[in-house]
Each structure stands twice: as C-alpha cells, then as structure tokens.
Amino acid sequence: MIDLLELHKQFIAPHIFKGAVCADFTMGNGHDTLWLCRQSGKEGRVYAFDIQEQAIESTRTLLKKELNYENYTLIHSSHANALDYIKEPINVGMFNLGYLPGGDKSITTLRPSTQKAVEAAISLLGDNAVLLVAVYPGHAEGEAEGEMLGNYFSTLSRFKYCCGIFRLMNSPTSPYFYIVETK
Numbered sequence: 001m002i003d004l005l006e007l008h009k010q011f012i013a014p015h016i017f018k019g020a021v022c023a024d025f026t027m028g029n030g031h032d033t034l035w036l037c038r039q040s041g042k043e044g045r046v047y048a049f050d051i052q053e054q055a056i057e058s059t060r061t062l063l064k065k066e067l068n069y070e071n072y073t074l075i076h077s078s079h080a081n082a083l084d085y086i087k088e089p090i091n092v093g094m095f096n097l098g099y100l101p102g103g104d105k106s107i108t109t110l111r112p113s114t115q116k117a118v119e120a121a122i123s124l125l126g127d128n129a130v131l132l133v134a135v136y137p138g139h140a141e142g143e144a145e146g147e148m149l150g151n152y153f154s155t156l157s158r159f160k161y162c163c164g165i166f167r168l169m170n171s172p173t174s175p176y177f178y179i180v181e182t183k
Contacts, residue, residue, distance in 0.1 A: 008134070022036040025093060049117075050101060082120040090124045109141070161183065165177070
C-alpha cells in the first residue's frame with residue numbers, strides 16, 4: 001500500500017538540503033515540521049503555522065524532545081498570513097489540509113484562507129523549489145478545497161512551474177496531493 005507521507009518525502013528530497021528554508025503551512029502535531037527541521041539541519045530554517053494552540057504545544061514538545069538545536073519558528077497564526085512572517089524564498093513548502101489529527105474535527109482548513117496561503121506559498125518559492133499540498137476529500141470542505149486548488153494550479157504558467165497531482169484512481173475519498181515545482 002502506498003504511504004502518502006512517505007511519497008511526499010520522495011518528491012521533496014531533490015529540493016531539500018542542509019541550509020534549506022522550509023515552510024510547514026499546516027503544522028498539526030509537528031511530524032512534518034520535525035522532518036523538515038532534520039533535513040534542513042542546524043543551518044536551515046523552518047517556519048511552521050497553525051491556528052490551534054494545541055498544535056503549537058504538541059509541536060513544541062516534539063521538537064524539544066527530538067532536536068538538540070532550534071532551527072524553527074512556530075507561528076500561532078493562519079497560514080494565510082505567511083507573507084507577514086516569511087521574508088525569504090523557500091526551497092520546500094508543505095500543506096496537509098483538513099483538521100488536526102486527534103483534535104476537534106469541526107475545525108478544518110477553509111477555502112478562503114487556503115487559497116490565500118497557497119498563493120503566498122507559490123510567491124515564496126525560490127528556484128528549483130517544491131510545494132506539496134495534501135488534500136483530504138473525505139469531508140465536504142476537503143473535497144471543495146481540492147477542486148478549488150486543482151482549478152488554481154491549472155492556471156499557473158507551464159514555463160515557470162511544473163504542476164502535477166498524485167491520486168489513487170480506485171479510491172475516490174482517499175487523500176491525494178498536488179506537487180508544484182519551480183523550473
């Protein structure tokens with residue numbers, strides 16, 4: 001069976017290095033943030049966003065336990081405000097849309113803030129950079145977000161970006177992700 005998060009890492013690997021600048025636009029419980037911190041190393045910088053205090057605390061605890069350096073900035077704000085916090089090009093950006101695993105499922109990412117955040121992420125991508133956006137269509141907002149993002153990504157210039165989608169065809173409610181690479 002295909003592990004979506006492991007597949008993410010394969011797409012990110014060519015773009016991440018010691019000293020890379022990364023953004024986890026939906027920090028959740030901090031597992032992607034931790035992975036980005038490890039891959040970019042002490043020399044790197046990782047920005048991580050979440051609107052829920054529970055996510056910030058969970059991530060802070062995980063990072064303090066697992067890392068002996070601090071190359072991250074945890075931001076208690078919507079990912080839609082990314083341009084207020086990130087002032088440098090990023091090499092890697094990640095979104096896992098939906099709700100906080102183990103949290104309140106009524107609190108989900110929403111199309112207006114997701115659209116603004118994804119547009120900000122695209123504007124922050126440096127040369128030879130990648131953005132991955134995981135979509136969870138098992139709930140109504142997730143399905144609508146996925147459709148909205150597909151429409152948006154299809155408008156990006158093919159001369160500047162390479163946009164793709166990875167989706168299991170025989171499991172329509174399974175998560176899938178979009179990949180956007182800069183040329």
